[in-house]
Amino acid sequence: MSTPHVIVVMGVAGTGKTTIGPLVAADLDVPYAEGDDFHPPANIAKMSAGTPLDDADRWPWLDAIGAWAHGRAGQGGVVSSSALKRAYRDRLRAAAPGVVFLHLTGDRSLIESRMAERKGHFMPTALLDSQFATLEPLGADEAGVAVDVSGTPREIADRAVAALRRYDTGRPTPA
Template identity: 45%
Template sequence: MAKTAQQPVLVIMGVSGSGKSTVAGVLAGRLGWELAEGDDLHPESNVAKMQSGQPLTDDDRWPWLERVADWIREHTASGTPGIITCSALKKRYRDVLRGEGVVFVFLQGSKEHISGRLASRHGHFMPPALLESQFEALEEPTEDENFISLSVAASPSEEAQEVIERLSLEPKSTGATTAGANRVPGH
């Protein structure tokens, strides 16, 4: 699977702590593609709810998913490659995001491994206590979805390289870019 006729928009997905932002930043730097952090598109009410330790409901997520989908559609309509992070935990969420030229990159890991990562992460609004709800909500991508899966046991650099190789992407040939240099904040 995971083939597209045009330069793709990659949706880096997985539970909180799976490394979406880090892998996306490495990919954006290597490819020279625009990067958007899906979390930046959350309404303030969603951020406040998560900061207080409350999981989001589907009603909370729909406006956010529409913002993410708008970003994706802007890129696919113009044929512009891009990378966006989004947990996209349920199939119905991915159904809102998917389309021609969209490839989901599913970062998979055990609850224990990801929990260890979250315990050492600071400054993010998603508290480690909500990881259980993320795993409960997770519906892994299925054959009818355009995706590749990666184990989070590798380093972010190795994971990014695997994405480039598996999707036959062309790294940018001029000078190195720092990870996330092409990042565009939510709009």
């Protein structure tokens, strides 16, 4: 990319945010931050018990991610966050104007099979339905790109970086 954006890798659980995010960050030569690390212990306990988070649970988490992204403004970075609702993305944009979203998308059965193979992650497969029910895909007016998660992590990351570069070069210059 020609300018140092902060990229928020978003999508439902199991799309590979934690796998693809570091690959994209390395390709762009910027730091990566794992969004799950911003969750307070109460959120992790709730999800580990199979209980979906509500908006009140998510606001402090999103604020922490937004603060990290704000601190990286002008320097670039990649951070993961499910960012499932437009309101969540709006909150991130309010904290860090100029963030660009990389929406990892895919077939539910593929995502579920990948979730089932994960070891030691607090998010159970049982919450996948709630994730898809909550998901509001990127709007046409939102800064970002969508990339399918079929293929190997390297193939997905390559597609993501290419899409981000196309997006960056195709954007109009601010007046």
